[in-house]
Amino acid sequence: MYGIVNKSIEDLVIANFGRDKWEAVRERSGVDIDFFLSNEIYDDEVTYKIATAVSEEMNMTLSEVLIAFGEWWVVKTTKEKYPGLMESGGNNLRDFLINLPNFHNRVMLIYPKLTPPEFKVSDISAKGLNLHYFSKREGLQDFVRGIIQGLGIVYKTPVVLELIQSRNEGSSHEIFKVNW
Numbered sequence: 001m002y003g004i005v006n007k008s009i010e011d012l013v014i015a016n017f018g019r020d021k022w023e024a025v026r027e028r029s030g031v032d033i034d035f036f037l038s039n040e041i042y043d044d045e046v047t048y049k050i051a052t053a054v055s056e057e058m059n060m061t062l063s064e065v066l067i068a069f070g071e072w073w074v075v076k077t078t079k080e081k082y083p084g085l086m087e088s089g090g091n092n093l094r095d096f097l098i099n100l101p102n103f104h105n106r107v108m109l110i111y112p113k114l115t116p117p118e119f120k121v122s123d124i125s126a127k128g129l130n131l132h133y134f135s136k137r138e139g140l141q142d143f144v145r146g147i148i149q150g151l152g153i154v155y156k157t158p159v160v161l162e163l164i165q166s167r168n169e170g171s172s173h174e175i176f177k178v179n180w
Contacts, residue, residue, distance in 0.1 A: 001047050002111050003036035008077040009050050009069055010036065015076075021057065029053035041113055044137060063142045070146020075153050082110070086154070093155040093180055097121060097129060097148075117144075128179035130164070134172075141166065141174045148178060 013022045029049040036042070051069070055062045078086050089103055090096040104116035117135035133144050145161055152159035157180045165175035 001042055001044055002038065002114065003040040003042055004038040004077070004081070004111075006033075006042060006047055006050060007036040007038060008073055009047070009054065011076070012069060012072045013054060017058070025050065025053045025057045028057055039111070048139075066140065066142035067146035067149065070143045070148075071150035071153065072146075073143075074147050074150030079154060085110075093151055093157040093159070094129070096151055096155065097131060097178060098124065100131070128177065131176045131178050133174040133176065138167070141168075144174070144176070148176060152180070 010022055013025055029052070031046050031049050031053075033042075033046070051062060051065050054060070055065045058065070060068075074086075085103075085106055088106065089099050098121055100119045101121065103119075104114070107114060107116065115136060117133060117137070117140075119134070120132040121129050122132065123130040131148070133141065141163065145163075148159060148161055160179045162177040162179075163174060164177050165171045165173070167174060
């Protein structure tokens with residue numbers, strides 16, 4: 001993953017718990033990297049170790065950490081660092097989610113070595129849709145849940161999420177039923 005992901009987790013911890021807590025997380029993770037460069041690629045294992053250490057240090061489940069990070073990613077990181085990219089996705093939650101399948105094509109202009117997930121939408125209605133999530137990376141469905149919740153915050157649209165299909169249950173990908 002690109003360093004911006006790890007840097008964003010660091011920012012989340014520091015903003016909510018302080019620098020000392022981040023140092024404790026970094027130490028617990030065993031990751032011996034003093035600072036993350038946004039455009040540098042790091043092994044996925046670094047990110048997983050940090051997320052696990054946050055979970056242990058904050059006495060949270062890994063699911064809670066990933067959801068919180070997904071929200072932070074949308075509400076803080078992308079909104080502050082890439083406002084034009086976010087605005088190009090749509091004027092409301094529905095439009096943004098419908099345009100999400102094309103979103104990572106634009107992100108890859110910034111991060112050409114990105115291995116992005118793939119999204120598809122189906123069953124679109126005035127009040128919801130099904131969001132299909134395909135990824136080579138395992139275990140990030142709660143991060144996606146947090147991203148969707150974060151988009152709801154950004155667009156001031158309360159969302160109700162239901163995971164209706166999961167790789168954990170033998171499916172090829174996740175499907176989130178998203179209602180607003």
